[in-house]
Each structure stands twice: as C-alpha cells, then as structure tokens.
Amino acid sequence: MLLQDITPDKINDYFKACCYIAAGMIYLQDNPLLKEPLKKEHIKNRVLGHWGASPGLSFIYIHSNRVINKYNLNSIFIAGPGHGAPGVIAPVYLEGTLSEFYPEFSQDEIGLKNLFKSFSFPGGFGSHCTPELPGSIQEGGELGYSLSHSYGAIFDNKDLIAITVVGDGEAETGPLATSWHSNKFLNPVNDGMVLPILLLNGYKINNPTILSRIEDDELISLFKGYGYESKLIEGEEPFEVHEKMIKVIDYSIERIFSIWKETRKNKSPKRFNYPMIILRIPKGWTAPKKLNEHFIEGYWRAHQVPFSDAKENPESLKYLEEWLLSYEPNKLFDENGSLREDLKELSPKGDKRMSTNPNSNCELLRKDLKLPDPVDFSVEIKENVKTSFENTKPLGNFLKEVMKLNPENFRVFGPDETKSNRLDATFEFGKTWMAKILPEDSDEGYLSPFGKVMEYLSEHTIEGWLEGYLLTGRHGILNTYEGFSPIISSMVSQFGKWVDISTDISWRAPISSLNLLLTSVVWRQDHNGFTHQDPGFINSIVDKWPNVVRVYFPPDANTLLWVVWHSLQTTDRINIIVIDKQNHPQYLNMDEAFKHATKGIGIWDFASTHLDEEPDVVVASCGDIPTKEAIYAIYIIKEKFSDLKIRYINVLNLFTLTQNLEHPDGLTDREFDSYFTKNKPIIFNFHGYPWLIHRLTYRRTNHSNLHVRGYRENRKIGIDSSYLATFLKGRGGITTPLQLAIMNQIDRFSIAIDIIERVEKLSERGAFFKDKLKNMQIEALEYAYKNGVDKELEV
C-alpha cells in the first residue's frame, strides 16, 4: 500500500478493530465476532482487565506503526500504563505476531475466541504487558518505570526509538517524575531516542490526575523545564485526533532525524529540547458515555470494567452488546474472523513490527562481555590478615578494564557515590553528562557527553536505566550505599518477577544479570551515623525466586574480584554483592580466593585450630567486617586456650546456608552437618539482621546450637541491664567502628565472650578471662569516647 493510501479512515478502522478486540478480551468467552445476539453464556464468568488505558495505548501503537512504515524506523513500544494490556495485545495480535508465537491465537474466528478467553484467565495473558507478550520489555504492573526503562534501552543504541507511553497517573510517581531528566544523559551522537507520549486521559483509578487539571501553558512549561518540546493534541472525535496525531508524530520523528543529522555529521553532541507528545483524550475512549446516572467514557469509572455485571444483568448485557457492535466488527473482519486485507497493510512487516523488534528479545543483540583476567587486579597478600586494603579499589581497576574492552555494551551506574565507593578508576572513561560543564568539573573524574559512568541522584532512575540496558542485550553494574539500597527494593523485586517468568518462556532469550554492589555498609558509617545503617535490602530479596537471586558477601578484595567476574558472566539473575569500601584485612590470595568464591563457603585454616579433629566450637561469619571481628576473636581465644578446638567457617554465598531443595546453591544437610557439626555450639557473626540467618537455617540439624550476632539497630536489648549500658550514649549519632560493633555485639570481645560461655569446658574455667574481655570492651569504649577514634588493638 502506498503511504498516501493510509488515510485517517483506515487508521480509524484499525483503531476500531483494536478497541473491539480489547473489549472482547475483557468480556467475551464465546461469540467473538458477535455473529449471533450476545447472550449471558458468551460473557466470561469473571470479567477482569483495564479498559480505561486501552484505547489510548492502541491509538498510539497504530500511529507508531504508521511512522515505522513511513520512515523505516527501528522502534520499540513501552507502555507505562501496562495495565491497559488489552490495548497493546490487540495490535500485537492484529500484526500477526501472537499467532506466530502462540499458534492457538490464529488469525481467524477460533483464534480470536481463544485470545478473548485466554485474557486475564488462569494460564492466559495477564492484565499487564507481562513477559509473555512479545515486544514488551516492561510489564507496567508497578507504575513509574516506563521512562527510565526506555532511556536505558536507547543508551548506546544508536538507531532505536523507544516510543514510550507515560500514564498521567504514572507521572505522579516519584520514579517517573525523576526520570524526565534522563535526557541530560542522552548523547544523540551515540544514543537512540525516546519519544515520550503522555497519555493525558485525565484519571487514575479513582481520582483525576494533577497533570490533567493544570492549565495547558503550565503543562507545556513544565515539560519545557524538563527539556522537552511538547506538542499537545486533544480531542474526543477520533478522526479529528487521528489527523492531529499524524501531523504531530510526523513532526516528532522528523525532528529526531534532524537532531541526529545535526549531531552525527561531525560527532558534535549537544542538548536539545527533545520532541514529546501530550495526548489529551478521554479515559476509556469510545466506550458509552454514561450508564444510568454514571459517567463512563472520559471518567475514572472507565478504568477497569465498565459493565461488570453484564452476565447477571440483562440491561447491562444489552448496553454491552450495543457498545461492542458500535465498532462494526462485521466490517473490520472477514467471514473467517481475519482482519480486512486492506487494514493488514497498516502494520509493519517482519522485525519492523514493535512486537518482534530484536531489542525486545535480545538474543541476537546480546554479546558476552570480554573480560580481563581478575588476577591482574589482585591484592598481594604479604601477610595474611595483617595486609590491609580498600576492598573495592581493585574492583574499580577491573571495571575500568571491562569498560575499555566493551566500550559499547557495558556501563557502570551509581547515584553519586562511585568515587566514594572507590570505583573512581572507571572515571577514566568519563561520566556521562549533557548539561553544562565547567572547567573545575575535570578535577576528579571528568564529565563528558561520551562518558560511560552514569551518575544521577535518583536510585530509581539509574536502576531503571540499568534494567532497560540489560533488557536490550547489554551489561552493567550498579553501585550504591547499602543503607539506601532499600529505596529500589520494590523495583528490583518487579525486575526479578520479570526475569523469573521470562526464564519459563521458551522464546525469551536470556538477559545479562542485574548486578548490584552494596557498599559503604552498615558497619562503617562513622561520620553518617544511624540513618545510614540499614542492611535490610537483602531481607527483602532472599525470599524470592531461588533461580534468580544470589547474595554474595565476599570477605576481601580478591574474592570480590572473582565474585564480580563471575556475576558479569551470568544471565537471568540478580546478583547482590555486599562489601565495604574501607581499608580492611585481606585474607586470600587469588588462587585461594577463586576456590573460596567458587565453593561459596569454606573452612579457613589460619583461623582454625586442630584442623583434622572434631571441633569444640564452630565460629562462622558472613560479611567482611563481621569476619574481621570473628577472626580477631579467635586469635584472642586461641592464644589463651590453646587446647580449644576451633573451626572457623567463612560464608561468602549466603544461600549455601539454605537447604539444597530450597535454593540451587544450598548445601545438602549432610554437607551442612559436616561443616557445622550436629551438636557443637556455633557462633555466627553476621553482617545483617541476625534473624535472617535463623530463617535460612531453621531446618538444619544443629540449629538449636546456632547463636547469631548481627545488626540490631543498636537496640539495647540484652545490653541495657549489662555493664555496657552506661556506654550506649548517643545512639543516633556518631560512633567509631569498634563502638558500633560493640553496641551490636559483633565485636571481637563479644564473640570471644560468647565462645567462653557457649563451650561447656570453658564456661567456668574461662570466667576470669571473660572478665578481662569485658574490661577490654570498656577500655575500648572509654578510648573512643575520649579520643573520637578507636584504639589501635594488637591482634
């Protein structure tokens, strides 16, 4: 078909076909073409779905198809209001993709019937743009991430245009609000483009939206301030809106081309007011205006299912039938239920369809990373335990090399702490920045349109960017302060759900794993204090999808290198890596570190005694700082009680603690018993909240002898009546590292005291020494309060 033949008439017929299918999916289980009068048995037993967003989504999809054909675009479609899935599923079906992926949804009456029935039905399509929907890279279940996902998708993706529908309700969320500024990181020379389309349908579930109730000039000014040249289209009469949309979307695409032309010719990046469309149409457009006294079209009542009682109420059934017939299905589909031939021409063909664009299923695009040898970045362990190093520093050098080897498909993301987290070696490739640059900016790490480290103080936005980057076939790592990682906990959870479902879908290609480095940890918030102490992120993630989640606590710099090296090679996972950035003791050379990282758990000889004998006590730790304290405790104890048989176990892979039936990395009970014994006391020094270790191990044979120390929010439980109570002043403020450890009883003295108390043969014999340990604690605290720093302690 020639482009001039694509008239608003045809577009409107296609739109009607989409609306009919979207409504059919919500209501019908039979009689898909309404060839016979609508009866109650044709209505689903349970009508579910969201009508309100659907027409707007279909409308934008069809107009996107038009410009894909006209300009030969490489585009994907991102539906912010993903709950309007019927509005996306309908055009994806009509362009033939669903039938290719799922033969039961054939292009005929039976296929249509199957599609209608399967929607929001057990085992069928969900009510959002779930991973089962070809072309989707974001479900849109939890609102707020459409724009950050889109920007993530187009960074380093030169020709891609992500057509992104932002719901006007979605736009009220914090994550969406911060993501408009993503354009300050977009370099038109190397990056693709996002075309945001704000779907201003006026309502959320039950309320008007702010953006729909401010004046037009305020709205336009708002987006101008965000760096967009927005064009407002409005109307209720479809033909009129089609005509306006044709003009505005053509303008937007041509503007994108002119930006590309201007900047790419001489590789001269600059910032523009990027095109954006504001589409003010009624919510639930094309539905009946009113039912009895209630408004439907153009009101929040259109959000979900307007005639939800159609099965029981003959009057509603009649209205529903009238509504569905208003789309004239008999004129849109042929006798067999296939879309009219001349309308089929409107959709792009092959991989030009947004539903089969390779970026939305990155098998062909994703390339494994070229990785340097971690050994080249290792710390030399001159003297075990006494060698000290900043744990994350070598990782920075390693990542710098990863960037060098993979300039087009690897990025480092962080809110604003990449330097603070000691990863600033990566700044050699610059920090992405399209806003103003001042001479002094080059002082430490330079800002550049071509930079590869992405820092923006919105944990949500950078997380969204990374997710979008991964979903379109690339790789990355995000570093953040551990204490603020819970900000993105829900987002990571949504991503994990996506990945979990995707791994069950045969046609979905694996994506690179989401790697999160949590550093500046709870135990080292010397100058920030209580507000920066929160190891809770891992609690929110450990209960989820064992096939997806991994949690690593490398004890030192060399193990960290191996953990990251490994994580960057995995797919379809969320790798959480927790380690502090400060100077800490180093334990393992690269060979030992490799073995330890591979096993995930191990007995360390230098910290144990009587290695081939049954131990009197097991001391275990997980996390770099608790490991340091546990090892110091062992050194203190073994010097005093040389006959005591101590086994020290370091847990690097948290999930080794769970049973192998519950997590692929879990130890069998036999292995666990062999490490932790069936009946000896275990003193476990943990990085996070102690209950987590109990939860993971509650079924293990020796659980009743497991005593866990960990972070307790500095609560005084167990301490308030003890000798330490007098020292626990200023809980919310500044603490020295040892003081904080003592307050939570993960310090070397508390662990040594624990050992004495829990080992029967020491409990009485060790009383005097225990007393001395208490004195040492008191001295340490006195020293801290007096001098503001910890006393140098002899190990």
Ligand SMILES: Cc1ncc(C[n+]2csc(CCOP(=O)(O)OP(=O)(O)O)c2C)c(N)n1
């Ligand atoms: C973060 C989040 N909060 C609340 C909800 C519940 N919810 C689902 S749809 C919706 C309204 C969305 O309105 P809008 O983005 O304008 O979409 P549309 O009007 O097109 O349906 C809300 C609040 C959600 N899905 N995600």
Ligand SMILES: [Mg+2]
């Ligand atoms: Mg809305």
